[in-house]
Every structure is written in structure tokens, then in C-alpha cells.
Amino acid sequence: MKLGFGLYRHMLDDEHFAFARQCGATHIVVHMVDYFHQNARFSRSDQPVGDTGGWGTAQADVWTTEELLDIRARMAKYDLTFFAIENFDPCHWDDILFDGPRKAEQIETVKQIIRNVGAAGIPVFGYNFSLAGVAGRIQENKARGGAKTVGLNGVNEQTESPLPASMAWNMVVDEDAEGIRAPVTKEQLWQRLEAFLKEIVPVAEEAGVRLAAHPDDPPLEFVRGQPRLVNQPHLYQDLLDLVPSSSNALEFCLGTIAEMSEGDVYEAVEQYSRQDAIAYMHFRNVKGKVPHYHETFIDEGDIDMAKVLRILKENNFDGVLIPDHSPQMTCPAPWHSGMAYAMGYMKALMQVL
Ligand SMILES: [Mn+2]
Structure with a gap:
């Protein structure tokens, strides 16, 4: 297993590649959809919440092989491997998620992206087949020592307010759209996923890319009036079995799995x-667990992280671990210090193992 690090666009x-390498990372997961491109001082747990409750406006460019190869070459100078891209831009697939008029066109766009990613030698593409995306989490100083972190303290106005028609996932895709998104049934959502996988998985196989599904965060039954797809651990199996x-694989979010109301996180890791x-x-x-949980430092939460690693090792896990989020530490570099703390802990656990 390998130690990786996630970077936004x-x-x-050079500065962030050096930081990742200095933290011990050998592999990089790149979030090409950058909520923060207009304000680089935000870190992931500083998600700006606008009056639509979203993370900003999506940008619909298709990532070219040349662009990806350029990123790959720049990180290679720091002995970093471009391991995965995380998430489609909502503009790439909003009509796939919502069964809109441009669905067929967007399926072709997604196929092209997967081919480009494969051609650039990037083996994994993480995605989150979610209608409302990440929504409703609040920031509180609940991690150890009063560190700022995110979580839920019961459902709130954000989790319960209907998703505007202007939005897909948690981003604005069409500023002019008025009204709200019609509620989708859970059955419809799974049918849409099945149709998506049947189109895209064969292309991913041919391109040498593994699609990797993130579960719904937060894993409530409904968010913004829309059902969740994978909000219990056993639903991951349904996704795989479709x-x-x-090439139909998982972006296994340990924290989200632990937040789910049913199941056991160690059994899920094993399964x-x-x-x-x-x-x-x-x-x-x-x-x-939902609806009352908060994210913690890597060593202070409900999950025995060493136990998870032992299960992974027994099953010869050969993939990458990244910290995802971390609480922010009280100092002039809150994001960096939180991440460096998590990375050092992960590196040490891996060495002891
Ligand atoms: Mn995650």
C-alpha cells in the first residue's frame, strides 16, 4: 500500500508538490474541480457557503491528455506519481445525474475524459454519483484542543432545503435556471447509475482506468430533498454488482463509512x-454517526486506524491512502499543519505495520 496526498487544481x-513529498507522499490524487480557484486561501474545510449553499460555479472544460501529461511531468520532478483524478466537474455530467436533455452528449464527454485520463497514464478516476453532493456540514471547533473541523449537529436548513434547479451536486451549473430540482426516487437514481456504469465501465476497461466511487457525504437518507445513493456500507456491494x-471500483471514504447509521467499519473494510x-x-x-458527528484528528476518532491498516494488509491492499480532510491546527498554517500531522501519523502506522 502507498501513501498519497490530495491536491486541488x-x-x-512546486510548493505543494514539495510539501506533499516532504510529508512522505509518493502518489497524488488531483481534484481537477477546484472550488477555490477564485480564492486560493481557502482550504477544503473552509468551504465557502454562498446563498445557494454551494461551493461556487462549475467550469466545464474537458481535461486534455496534454494538460494531464504536463501535470504528471511537473509532479514527477518531485518523485510523485499522478495516481488519480477525483471528481467530474458537475457541468460534465449534470444531465446524467438528473436525466436531462444533454445526457447522451455528456456520456460522450465523460467517455472522452476517461480516454484522456488513460492516455495520460493515470490509473484511477474517483467520482461521486450524487445529486446534491456534499451539503449541510457545519464548522465547529470540536476536534481536540478546539481545532476547527466539520460535521453535522442534526439536520439543518442546508440539508433540508430543496436543491435549486441551478445546481447539480453542490455547485451552480446554470445560473439562469429557476425553481427547484424535481425530487428523484431512490430507484430512479440507481437506474441512472446502472445506465452510467454500463456505458462508461467498458470504456474505462479499454483505457486502463479504474472508476472509483465515493459514498455520499454526509450519509443521510435524503439531502436537499434528493435521495442518497451509497449511504450504508452494504450499498457499495450493490454498486459493484451492477x-x-x-474498472468498477471504490474510492473508499473511511470517515463517511464510519458516519453511516448501520454496519461496521471494519467489516466493510474487510468485505x-x-x-x-x-x-x-x-x-x-x-x-x-449521522446526523450527529464531527471529523476528528486521525488518532482521536471512533475508528481504530491501526486495525483498519491490518485488515488492508491481510488482504494485500495495493492501493493508495490519502488523508482526505484534517482538522485545522491553531497556527499560521492551519491546513498544512493539520495535513502534515495526519501524514506523519499514517507514515508511522505504515512503518510499524
Ligand atoms: Mn471522502
Whole structure:
């Protein structure tokens, strides 16, 4: 197993590559959809919440092989491997998620992206087949020592307010759209996922790319009036069984799985690592379950992280672990210090193992 690090698009520079390498990372997961491109001082747990409750406006450019190869070459100078891209831009697939008029066109766009990613030698593509995306989490100083972190303290106006028609996932895709998104049934959502996987998995196989599904965060039953797809651990199996293939895999978010109201996080790690279904893991910790939980430092939550690593090792997990999020530490570099703390802990656990 390998130690990786996630970087947003605005962080794809020498400074952040050096930081990741200095933290011990060998592999990089790149978030090409950058909520923060207009304000690089935000870190991931500083998600700006506008009056639509979103993370900003999506940008619909298709990532070219040349662009990806350039990023790959720049990180290679720091002995870093471009392991995965995380998330489609909502503009790439809003009509796939909502069964809109441009669905067929967007399926072709997604196929082209997967081909480009494969051609650039990037083996994994993480995605989150979610209608409302990440929504409703609040920031509180609940991690150890009063560190700022995110969580839920019961459902709130954000989780309960209907998703505007202007939005897909948690971003604005069409500023002019008025009204709200019609509620979708859980059955419809799963049918849309099945149709998506049946189109895209064969292309991913041919391109040498593993699609890796993130669960719904936060894993409530409904968010913004829309059902969640994978909000219990057993639903990951349903996703895998729709189209069995090594290219139909998981972006296993340990924290989100632990937040789910049913199931056992260690059994889930065992079940999915035994099948070699985990392409990479968001290795983070949390206290509580929906609708009352908060993210914690890696060593203070409900999850025994060493136990998770032992299960992964027994099942010969060969993928990448990244910290995903971390609480922010009280100092002039809150994001960096939180991440460096998580990375040092992960590196040490891996060495002891
Ligand atoms: Mn995650």
C-alpha cells in the first residue's frame, strides 16, 4: 500500500508538490474541480457557503491528455506519481445525474475524459454519483484542543432545503435556471447509475482506468430533498454488482463509512478489500454517526486506524491512502499543519505495520 496526498487544481505547483513529498507522499490524487480557484486561501474545510449553499460555479472544460501529461511531468520532478483524478466537474455530467436533455452528449464527454485520463497514464478516476453532493456540514471547533473541523449537529436548513434547479451536486451549473430540482426516487437514481456504469465501465476497461466511487457525504437518507445513493456500507456491494469489473471500483471514504447509521467499519473494510475493490482510501477519522458527528484528528476518532491498516494488509491492499480532510491546527498554517500531522501519523502506522 502507498501513501498519497490530495491536491486541488490551484495547488498544482512546486510548493505543494514539495510539501506533499516532504510529508512522505509518493502518489497524488488531483481534484481537477477546484472550488477555490477564485480564492486560493481557502482550504477544503473552509468551504465557502454562498446563498445557494454551494461551493461556487462549475467550469466545464474537458481535461486534455496534454494538460494531464504536463501535470504528471511537473509532479514527477518531485518523485510523485499522478495516481488519480477525483471528481467530474458537475457541468460534465449534470444531465446524467438528473436525466436531462444533454445526457447522451455528456456520456460522450465523460467517455472522452476517461480516454484522456488513460492516455495520460493515470490509473484511477474517483467520482461521486450524487445529486446534491456534499451539503449541510457545519464548522465547529470540536476536534481536540478546539481545532476547527466539520460535521453535522442534526439536520439543518442546508440539508433540508430543496436543491435549486441551478445546481447539480453542490455547485451552480446554470445560473439562469429557476425553481427547484424535481425530487428523484431512490430507484430512479440507481437506474441512472446502472445506465452510467454500463456505458462508461467498458470504456474505462479499454483505457486502463479504474472508476472509483465515493459514498455520499454526509450519509443521510435524503439531502436537499434528493435521495442518497451509497449511504450504508452494504450499498457499495450493490454498486459493484451492477457491472462486475476491475474498472468498477471504490474510492473508499473511511470517515463517511464510519458516519453511516448501520454496519461496521471494519467489516466493510474487510468485505471490500478482500474483493480487491478498493482503488484508494480516504483515510480519516470521525466521532459519531449521522446526523450527529464531527471529523476528528486521525488518532482521536471512533475508528481504530491501526486495525483498519491490518485488515488492508491481510488482504494485500495495493492501493493508495490519502488523508482526505484534517482538522485545522491553531497556527499560521492551519491546513498544512493539520495535513502534515495526519501524514506523519499514517507514515508511522505504515512503518510499524
Ligand atoms: Mn471522502
